Amino acid sequence: MEWTQYLFMRNAFLAILLVTPIFALLGTMVVNNRMAFFSDSLGHSAFTGIALGVVMGLRDPLISMIAFAGLIGISFCIIKKLTRFPADTIIGVFSATSIALGVVILSRGGGFSKYSGFLIGDILSITSLEIVTLSLVFVLVLLYWFFFFNNLFLVNINSVLAKSRGIKVLLTEIIFVVLLAIIVMVSIQWIGILVINALLILPAAAARNLALNMHSYNLLAVVISLLAGIIGLILSYYWGTAAGATIVLCNTVFFLVSIPTRVRLRQTA
Amino acid sequence: MKCFKIEDLSVKMGKNVIIKNINLHIHNGEITALIGPNGAGKSTLFKALIGDIPYSGKFIYHNSLNPKKPRIGYVPQKMELEPSSPISVLDLFSTSITRIPVWLTYTKKSRLAVRRFLGMVKAEHLAEKRLGDLSGGELQRVLLALALNPLPDLLLLDEPFSAVDQSDLEGFYSLVQNLVKEYDFAAIIVSHDLSSAAKYAGTMIFLNHSVQSIGTPEQVFADDKFCQTFPQGIRAEV
Numbered sequence: 025m026e027w028t029q030y031l032f033m034r035n036a037f038l039a040i041l042l043v044t045p046i047f048a049l050l051g052t053m054v055v056n057n058r059m060a061f062f063s064d065s066l067g068h069s070a071f072t073g074i075a076l077g078v079v080m081g082l083r084d085p086l087i088s089m090i091a092f093a094g095l096i097g098i099s100f101c102i103i104k105k106l107t108r109f110p111a112d113t114i115i116g117v118f119s120a121t122s123i124a125l126g127v128v129i130l131s132r133g134g135g136f137s138k139y140s141g142f143l144i145g146d147i148l149s150i151t152s153l154e155i156v157t158l159s160l161v162f163v164l165v166l167l168y169w170f171f172f173f174n175n176l177f178l179v180n181i182n183s184v185l186a187k188s189r190g191i192k193v194l195l196t197e198i199i200f201v202v203l204l205a206i207i208v209m210v211s212i213q214w215i216g217i218l219v220i221n222a223l224l225i226l227p228a229a230a231a232r233n234l235a236l237n238m239h240s241y242n243l244l245a246v247v248i249s250l251l252a253g254i255i256g257l258i259l260s261y262y263w264g265t266a267a268g269a270t271i272v273l274c275n276t277v278f279f280l281v282s283i284p285t286r287v288r289l290r291q292t293a
Numbered sequence: 294m295k296c297f298k299i300e301d302l303s304v305k306m307g308k309n310v311i312i313k314n315i316n317l318h319i320h321n322g323e324i325t326a327l328i329g330p331n332g333a334g335k336s337t338l339f340k341a342l343i344g345d346i347p348y349s350g351k352f353i354y355h356n357s358l359n360p361k362k363p364r365i366g367y368v369p370q371k372m373e374l375e376p377s378s379p380i381s382v383l384d385l386f387s388t389s390i391t392r393i394p395v396w397l398t399y400t401k402k403s404r405l406a407v408r409r410f411l412g413m414v415k416a417e418h419l420a421e422k423r424l425g426d427l428s429g430g431e432l433q434r435v436l437l438a439l440a441l442n443p444l445p446d447l448l449l450l451d452e453p454f455s456a457v458d459q460s461d462l463e464g465f466y467s468l469v470q471n472l473v474k475e476y477d478f479a480a481i482i483v484s485h486d487l488s489s490a491a492k493y494a495g496t497m498i499f500l501n502h503s504v505q506s507i508g509t510p511e512q513v514f515a516d517d518k519f520c521q522t523f524p525q526g527i528r529a530e531v
Contacts, residue, residue: 049396056378173394174387181372181380185436187345188367188449189389235379236423238388242396286377 071126145216366445
């Protein structure tokens, strides 16, 4: 195939193989726990993260992005613990503030266009070194998913029940959102702030329509995410479109196709 | 000799005192029914005993044969899930009893455990069902089975409001009564159905921020404070 001749396409393909399963796995819990709005605002916090990096004179703002998103995530867990109700309004305030603050700082002197690349991302820019970093994150997420999944799952369906079984509820949730912050921030330069949340939500949402238990839910989400990622990348090459957004559209197709099955499952239930 | 003592237990949230000066003895081998109006602090008492919220006072477990930290089994009133969630009964059990993550596989150990513990509550047939497809009574049995594994020293059971029909509910109470006798543990049930509670509970506690009345169900129902709060008597919807 023509696209395989280019190193940037081969790198992008490798990146997709690493990124999409991670997003699918974490996304299953984001959707289960009704955190879609939260993960969206986590993505938006990148604006302020980038701005902080620029103000501090960092060459690569990734550290400040992860630090700021991590902080937002931890605050979210603590606020949720203290107030015990879905913090929609608080998330909205956080989200709007971090977009506005970031845009204000980055647009000083009319220089925002320099950063507009973050909005849609560019997966073709990924380097071999970055793929090594990505592999490390991949391993980190898999380890977490192996050792903490059961606890996280129980915390999600009933935190008092989890507590009664000796699970450290707050710590489990904090590790999850920090991990989410890391993977979202690491990937944002390739996927884009505008569509990154869709990569978390859509594969899980489609898998949810087809699955009957957690095993098939996770498995289907990964398969859908991988397929949509590969198909989307190849289409974006031939169409000359942004890869991130094309991949999201492929995920949307999977989601639409999964809806009739959900309707059927519900009728037989 | 085993028993639980709660001494002078109070819970504050900010400036509000939710429950205060609770002093109780909870005995093994019988059901203790916890009743009281909405917002009386029943769930708060449970959360304090589980350690989910801070409290002042003492919660002591006496066990002359085997002094150890008590195991607490908890049956929540409801689960935080949408009816369409892809979560099976097997998922719920495997998650709780093995470290092998359920997204990877279900171990033979957890499949056997599910069957055994569902058997204790006569619900073996529910193993492969989705939680969202269970009726209120079925879900309650599944959650009870989960709380029995490992066997608790104290079972805290938050009864659902309505989802369970009357004959189901009586069956459920009689099941719990048999279990506390057979395995010799203590059980506190937050009860919304006073007539079932009266039939199966050995002790009844009427809570309204503090303990208003305690004794056999007959004694509590005859108490002035109970009659003032529930003028319709034991047919009250609480």
